[in-house]
Amino acid sequence: IELKEENSILDNLSELHPADIAELFRELDLEEAKYLYLLADDETAADVITELEEDERKRFLDSLPSEVIAKRFIDKMESDDAADVLGEMDDDRQQEVLSHMDDIKSAGDIADLLSYDEDTAGGLMAKEFIKVKESWNLTTCLRSMRRQGEEMDEVYYVYVVDNDGILKGTLSLKRLLLSPIHKTVKDIYNDDLISVRTDVPAEEVSAIMEKYDLVALPVIDSINRLVGRITIDDVVDFIREEAEKDYQLASGITDDVETSDRVWVHTRARMPWLIIGMIGGVLSSRVVSGFVNLMETHPELSFFMGLIAAMGGNIGMQSSAIIVQSLASGSMGLDTTWGKLFKELGIAFINATILSAIILGYNLIIGENLALTYTVSIALFSVVVFASLFGTFIPLLMKRMNIDPAVATGPFVTTLNDIIGMFLYLTIATICYNILI
Amino acid sequence: IELKEENSILDNLSELHPADIAELFRELDLEEAKYLYLLADDETAADVITELEEDERKRFLDSLPSEVIAKRFIDKMESDDAADVLGEMDDDRQQEVLSHMDDIKSAGDIADLLSYDEDTAGGLMAKEFIKVKESWNLTTCLRSMRRQGEEMDEVYYVYVVDNDGILKGTLSLKRLLLSPIHKTVKDIYNDDLISVRTDVPAEEVSAIMEKYDLVALPVIDSINRLVGRITIDDVVDFIREEAEKDYQLASGITDDVETSDRVWVHTRARMPWLIIGMIGGVLSSRVVSGFVNLMETHPELSFFMGLIAAMGGNIGMQSSAIIVQSLASGSMGLDTTWGKLFKELGIAFINATILSAIILGYNLIIGENLALTYTVSIALFSVVVFASLFGTFIPLLMKRMNIDPAVATGPFVTTLNDIIGMFLYLTIATICYNILI
Incomplete structure (x- = not known):
């Protein structure tokens, strides 16, 4: 490529699909990319522009005059792609590019499309039919x-x-x-x-x-x-983006980030949930410190704090994920909220019984003291049941409050369950130790 | 519907789209559904069968003789849908249905399609073109x-x-x-x-x-x-299913479950990760019990155990989610493993600094003892850095071992980070308390 042998490059380019050229161009610097674009024929160049990632496209188009953008790219695009590309520019630049277009009718179409909200049918549609x-x-x-x-x-x-x-x-x-x-x-x-x-x-x-x-x-x-x-191709992109967003929300990342984004973009996307996690942690430290006398006389209680907190978090995440998915796929009727809660309660009781039986067996075998053994099993049972109910209830509540329920599956439910888990564990410990010791 | 007024029902049915009829039928019991199916014209009935959920379809078809299935449904379907429906039956039943088909050519096409693995191009394709x-x-x-x-x-x-x-x-x-x-x-x-x-x-x-x-x-x-x-419609279904699977894996659910599945299906899908979480919890209880003397003299250490464990889990989940997604979208080169780790390390240091500074400020303000204050901040810093590295490294390792890296984002990384977090926290506590007290 460095040799810039125009003809051989052109031959190569014309054999490639625009999506492949877009990938290739990602590895070039701005000047090389610009040179190649101006070499490619208009139709291909316009297609490649459409296939580029948003930030690459922005960087590239910012370096070109409005007239070139209008005549070489926007004029050759389908109206929905043109509107998407223009939608990424600021208003003045949009006007400038539109005013340079040769085809007045398609300039009008694009201006129409720009007036719709991006996340509606109007924003997704194209004028060519x-x-x-x-x-x-x-x-x-x-x-x-x-x-x-x-x-x-x-x-x-x-x-x-x-x-x-x-x-x-x-x-x-x-x-x-x-x-x-x-x-x-x-x-x-x-x-x-x-x-x-x-x-x-x-x-x-x-x-x-x-x-x-x-x-x-x-x-x-x-x-x-x-x-x-x-x-359908525009909708496929939309489905993919939504799925990625949900997945990231469930993992505690707020903005849509790519590995290629800069470090501070990543930090900013992750910080909100981490801060919420911190606040949760601080609250749970307040709960535990309320039981400081108990901890002092029975330090062995600290052994299983991690287990109780983790199980509460895991169960809550599972329950809310199931609900969020059924809300997203619309496979849930409106009147079945109570049905869901009852069913989840059934699942919770089975899980709780199995898990607390396992930990009971373990503690009896290793010969842990009886008060701790009973405390851990009873607390685990209660935490599993509570965490399941919260995990089910909170996404449903969020939905009703018009908040994206996917937000619930991440650290939010986990954090809440940590705090409740600690409180249940230490309250049950107080009772068990009072009775047994 | 109960009145079974054939003509009015037929009028209603013929105005509905098969996908809507499928939804309607979900609310009927088996006998009613059967009655309606036999009333609907063949083309519609076949389309509705295709639109049903797998378990509903199975329940319905199991109640019908092979000949009816062959002549009324399979014969009227496109080959890919027919192969999908037949693929859900056992081999003998498949043979029986195929042998009853009128159209020998399409029976042959379907038999061909059945020979391909479901998750390959051969399994997705149709013979009609x-x-x-x-x-x-x-x-x-x-x-x-x-x-x-x-x-x-x-x-x-x-x-x-x-x-x-x-x-x-x-x-x-x-x-x-x-x-x-x-x-x-x-x-x-x-x-x-x-x-x-x-x-x-x-x-x-x-x-x-x-x-x-x-x-x-x-x-x-x-x-x-x-x-x-x-x-594309078959591929859209595939994309949706894959996204749901990843989301469920990230939430600690192994099988693809729907809210409508039975209680024991849910329990079975959730149990594997819960057991792993339990094993992790037990291991972390072993780690903490190794520090029992420290806990006895300084019970206040237990206050922040939840915070340390939770932050380790959250950070690990975020890091692995980012990597899993970039692996899935193929936006990551092969030779950039070290690059990813270094970048993640950069993000980790920034996050770690901010978070430990916040908790330092908090503990200084509420006047917590200095040893605990320093322990928590230093431990949080280390946990954030370690959790980020594990969260990045484990999915990459899994990928190299040909395990689906999405498995890593769920409780696996969380559990591992809980154990490491406890160990780091109490080790750092031992050192800080030795120096400061």
Whole structure:
């Protein structure tokens, strides 16, 4: 690459898929990347831009004048990708780039798309779609489709509208291939239609597309006019991002971080939960210090503090993870809250019985004193039951308070259960030691 | 529904999407569901079967004779769905159902599909696709497509093969619409092709389809003959399942469980990690009991045991989650193991400094004794650094040993860090108390 032999580079580039070029460019410095971009043909360059990671794209585009961005990249992109790229710039720069675009119609489309919230159907949709009128015959229809299809990458569905632009149904390419040419669109289109309004949240869009196995979903405005379509590839990206976010929340990381981010980005993303964990730890130290006399006479109580705290944390995390997932997948009815709690209680009792029996056996075998033996088993039983209930209840409560319940699975439930666990353990110890010693 | 007014039910059913019917049926008992199924038309009934959850489907199909299953359901399904449904039955039952099928060709296709491992491209693919020969002209091509398309739900891509059935490229419906009828397939097909072998793992299939934004992916055998195609909806399901599995592993649940599963299924899925947590707790109790003399003279040491253990666990979980995710998304080079460790060390030092400074301030303000104050801060610092390193190192080690690194993020790292944390805390306490008191 350093030799900059234009032709051989061009040959190589043209054989690669834009996604692969994007990966390759990640390893180049800014000047090299810029040189290569300007060498690549416009279509490819625009595709590569779309495939880049957000921060790389920003760094690269910041170094280019608005006119070049408009004419070489934005003009060649599909409207949804263009809106995503522009959405990462500040308002002034957006205006500048849009004003330099050759194609006034697509500049208008992009400006429209920029006005929607990123996490709604409007923010996910693209303006490129093929629409035909229900009154057309198939010859007119095919001719119009050919014209409309020229500016698109790929066609999966053709949408049927009436004279007011109101969405009536879809025309499958398969039906079109199978039907005699003298029919009209009205005869063969499918009016069994699933569509969403522009203001439907992205979660719902992805749930609908998954449930009905859709490849594309038409988007309508408040009076049912067709305004765009969402394709499955954008939704796949969304599903992946959501899953990563949930996973990170469960692991106690607040922002979406990548390993390649800088050290302080990582620190900032992790600190909130660590501070909450610290506060929890300090509170639990207050609980324990309330029992300082007991600890002084019976230091062996400290042996099992770690076990009690850890089990409470583990159980709580398991219970809340199950609930969070069933909330996320929507597989839970609204009226079954009590059902869930009762079932969880059943599971909790079984787990609690097994685990406290094991630890009872262990302590009897190693000949630990009886008061401690009973304390540990009874406390473990109570902690498992309590932690299960909290783990189930807190995500449900958060959901009702419109907080993302995934937040609950991480250190939050763990921390709460630590404190409750310590309190239960030492209270039970006080009772057991009073009775037995 | 109880009134069983056939016609009104049928009217209602025919207006619903199979996915919605499947949801509705979840709330009926077996007899009611059976009655409704036999009422619905074959196409719908087959679709509903596909949409059901695995255990519901099993329960329902077990109650029906093989012949009914073959003729009413399997015969009407796409081959990949049919193979999935049959794959859930035992071998004898599979043979029985296949032998009752009317369409010998699709029975053969399904038997082929059943021979592939479920988690490979072969296991994901379907046999229904449209293929055309490169030598055909577009008229022949269209005629053949019409014929082949009749048995398919929807057509996204047409595959081009040579006379030996070897995959040459794709023919986009858009290109077909845009091209004059006298051309041959050879002139207009796209030879820029992404395909996978039947033995490619499902993870790789989904990574490829995501990376290149594909809606369908052709599958070839070892000599490049086209044998099937994978569509994005199957991959979306796969991505969702994988994400859920990782999330559950991170939360300490081994099997894929749903809230609707029975109590003992839940218990079984949770028990392994709880037992590991218990073993960890017992080991940590051994560590603490080794310091029993120290605990006896300084019971205040027990106040902060919970904090140290919890912070070790939280930090370890965060670090391993970051690594597991970067391993999963493939955004990590092979040679950067040391780089990751050094970076994590940097983050760890910053976090450790901030957190131990906070707890130092807290203990100074509440006037805790100096030995304890220093012990807690120094121990917290060490625990944070150690937990970060373990959290980073263990998933990398697991990856190298071909164990799913997601296993590491859950209770495993937490438990290990609990034990190490206790040991560090009490060792540091011994030293601090020796010096200061």
